[in-house]
Amino acid sequence: MDITLDDVIEMLEDIQEDVDYETCTTLIDDHVLDSFDILAIVSAADDEFDVSIPAKDIIPANFNSAQALCKLIQRLADED
Amino acid sequence: MVFFSLSFVLFVACLLLCYYACGRLFPKYQWIVLLVGSMAFYCIAGGWQMLSFMLVTALTTWGGALLLSRLSAQGKAERKAAKGRDAKRAVKQKFLHRRRLVLVGALVITLGMLGYLKYWNTILFNFGLEPSPRSLGILLPFGISFYMFTSLGYFIEVYNDKYAPEPNFAHFLLFVSWFPQLTQGPINRFDEISQQLFASRHADPYLMRRGLLRLAYGIFKKYAIANVLIINFNAIFTNVNVTTVGPVIIIGILIYSIEMYADFSGGIDIVEGVSELFGVEMAQNFRQPYFSVSLSDFWRRWHMSLGAFMRDHVFYPLAVTKPMKALNKHATKVLGKQVGRTISACVANIIVFLLVGLWHGAEWHFILWGLYNGVIIALSDLLAPVFDRLARALHVNRDAAWFHVFAILRTFAVVAVGRYFDCMEDVGLIFLSLKNTVFNFTAFELKRQLELYGVMSPETYGFVWPVIVACLVVFVISVLYERGTDVRAAILKMGCLRRMALYLTVGLVFVFSMGYGLTQGEVFLYAFF
Known part of the structure; x- marks a missing residue:
């Protein structure tokens, strides 16, 4: 299954609405997403894309933007 | 040394x-x-x-x-x-x-x-x-x-x-x-x-001057505040008994809260300052913790390097394990989306705080301290939608300045309750103090008991005047840092006369405080952990 940026943004919108995921690149640095949201994202990635995000990949650089998160999920999907 | x-x-x-x-x-x-x-x-x-x-x-x-x-x-x-x-x-x-x-x-x-x-x-x-x-x-x-x-x-x-x-x-x-x-x-x-x-x-002379300023600020906090307040803290908490009234205990907790911050953050400023003299900038450990707007915000600003260690090496690895994910899914089905979303983080938080409590020492009061912090953070997350509804029903504007101040004071109070479990070793005494704080709240006895317990300057509730001035200095500097000002750069930019006047004023407060404080105040609270 090909995972697109739109899929990831759709997943993020389910977790927290009213965020401009297309342009925001400081989701963690500006506390737009907190630790609860990150865990919700980990859970949603597992459910929707069958991708398990390990704790070692939970770093701000991977969660600061939808694009970075999309790249992470694509990489993990490829590794499987 | x-x-x-x-x-x-x-x-x-x-x-x-x-x-x-x-x-x-x-x-x-x-x-x-x-x-x-x-x-x-x-x-x-x-x-x-x-x-x-x-x-x-x-x-x-x-x-x-x-x-x-x-x-x-x-x-x-x-x-x-x-x-x-x-x-x-x-x-x-x-x-x-x-x-x-x-x-x-x-x-x-x-x-x-x-x-x-x-x-x-x-x-x-x-x-x-x-x-x-x-x-x-x-x-x-x-x-x-x-x-x-x-x-x-x-x-x-x-x-x-x-x-x-x-x-x-x-x-x-x-x-x-x-x-x-x-x-x-x-x-x-x-x-x-x-x-x-x-x-x-x-x-680099400029960086060395910055380092020296930080070192001096740390010494100021430790010796002008912590080492004076520790005497009154000891005077109160070695005498707490069934007759101790609530206000005395609250004053004791307030003294401890300030003393603990001045001691730990002062010590960190000293070592960070020393390290900067060698051109080495170490990890940040404090970011104005008493300006936090929630308990979880407080723990992101207090002992930050331990918090980051626990977040990266305990919290996330634990929260994303298979049993935790299964717990999330089960909770979502049975108790709804909000509980499902937060349950694994709540459980992981409680475990992290229990471990931090144990890190402080294998004593029951530290375990209670860890549980208190973990459970309060878990409850505040689980009940977040209830608080949102309450704020809407009461037409509370959470973006207003007054609400921000209220949130800071509320967080200080929540942290202060946690200090009961931290500053006393005897669990019986902790619960007696909590009980007396609520059920034995007699303001008349306050000054008499402070005098009886040998507290310095009972008329100003144990805060001698140089400590009050020193606390104000730290407060102003903290406000400036909170607003994003690089205080050290601003001081070093000042004209020579203004800078000397500032050093002299702060130096005088320091000298006057030394007259009240411990003469052998070299022990830092966190040096024991």
């Missing part, structure tokens, strides 16, 4: 001289001066007999990390050579298993050593097998918690492939033993500090 002493000043001055002289003569070997200085500091402050524990920790984590890296390289080569997807997967599993064995082995050696030295006697005492928590006479090596967490953090990050291991043991030993971090942290990260430690440099 006492921080505010002639011997410490001489030690740092000699080391600086050697360091920058070596930078001119043998720049490539400048870092060796720091290593020799750190070893010498450890032998003087902690005793050379205790050095072996640090060496074992460093050797285990350094050797373990190299082994992990070798296994990774071997695994990659074998995987490349393997034919077919199943064969590649089998190789991956084999090396994953080996790497895990190395991880567990190193953790058992290091944490086992920490557990034995720090907790074994207390465990035996709790099971009635020893007459007291210190009867075995096991001495806790100086700085063990800090150098152990520093080296374990490095080891786990190499395990997670965050960076390559350090091949040079002497380099690694300097990272583990860097003398400013040994007394009370911060817990530094190898990728953030190592290049600064190993680089060669010349003295």
Whole structure:
């Protein structure tokens, strides 16, 4: 299954609405997403894309933007 | 070695001289001066007999990390050579298993050593097998918690492939033993500090002045506030009994809250300042914690390096385990989306705070302290939608300035309740104090009891005037930092006369405070952990 940026943004919108995921690149640095949201994202990635995000990949650089998160999920999907 | 002493000043001055002289003569070997200085500091402050524990920790984590890296390289080569997807997967599993064995082995050696030295006697005492928590006479090596967490953090990050291991043991030993971090942290990260430690440099007068300012600010907080308030804190809490009225206990907790901050953050400013004199900027440990708007915000601003360690190496690894994910899904089905979304974080938070409580000591009051913090944060997250609805129903504008101030005061009160479990060792006394705070709230008795308990300056509730002024100075500086001002840069930019007037005023407050404080106030609260 090909995972697109739109899929990831759709997943993020389910977790927290009213965020401009297309342009925001400081989701963690500006506390737009907190630790609860990150865990919700980990859970949603597992459910929707069958991708398990390990704790070692939970770093701000991977969660600061939808694009970075999309790249992470694509990489993990490829590794499987 | 006492921080505010002639011997410490001489030690740092000699080391600086050697360091920058070596930078001119043998720049490539400048870092060796720091290593020799750190070893010498450890032998003087902690005793050379205790050095072996640090060496074992460093050797285990350094050797373990190299082994992990070798296994990774071997695994990659074998995987490349393997034919077919199943064969590649089998190789991956084999090396994953080996790497895990190395991880567990190193953790058992290091944490086992920490557990034995720090907790074994207390465990035996709790099971009635020893007459007291210190009867075995096991001495806790100086700085063990800090150098152990520093080296374990490095080891786990190499395990997670965050960076390559350090091949040079002497380099690694300097990272583990860097003398400013040994007394009370911060817990530094190898990728953030190592290049600064190993680089060669010349003295930068501006950066050194910045470092000296920070060092002076730390000494000011420690000696003008903490060392004076500790006397009144002791006067109150060694006398608390069934007749102690609530306001006296509240004053005691307020004194403790300020004293604890001045002591710990002051100590950190001192060591960060010393480190900056050598051009090494260590991890930030405080960010105006008493301006926090929630308990979780407070813990992101207080002892930040320990919080980051726990977040990266305990909270997330625990919260994303399969049982936790299953718990999330089950909770979503049974109790709804909000509980499902937060439950694993709540459980992980409670465990993290229990561990932090145990890190402070294997005593029941620390376990209660951990539980209190973990449960309050869990409840505030679980009940977040209820608070949202309440705010809407009451037409509360949460973006208003007054609400921000209210949130800061509310958080201070929540943190202050947690201090009951932290500042008293006797659990019975803790609950008696909590009970009296609520059910024995008689303001008439306040000044009489403060006098009776021998509190200095009972008419100003235990705050002598130089401490009040010193607290105001710290408050103003904290407000400026909170607003994003680089206070040190602003001071150094001032005209000479204005700057001298500022130094003189603050210096006078410091001198007056010294007249009230402990004459031997070298002990830092966090030096015991």
